[in-house]
Amino acid sequence: MPDDLYQRYQAAHRAHQAHTTTCTRCTDTARCPDGERLYESFARLQDAYLTCQRHQQR
Numbered sequence: 001m002p003d004d005l006y007q008r009y010q011a012a013h014r015a016h017q018a019h020t021t022t023c024t025r026c027t028d029t030a031r032c033p034d035g036e037r038l039y040e041s042f043a044r045l046q047d048a049y050l051t052c053q054r055h056q057q058r
Helices: 002-022 033-056
Strands: none
Touching: 002 033
C-alpha cells in the first residue's frame, strides 16, 4: 500500500505543480477552484503517506 500511496501522492504533487505553473489566477496565498481541489488532494495524500511512514518506524 505505501508504494501505491507514494505514487498517488507524487502524482498529485506533479498535477498541482503543473497547474500552478500555467494558471494565472493561482498565487502563493490564493488558489482558483481547480487549484484548490488539486492542492487539497495533494495535501490529503501527503498527510496519509507521512502518517504511514511514522507508523512503520515504530
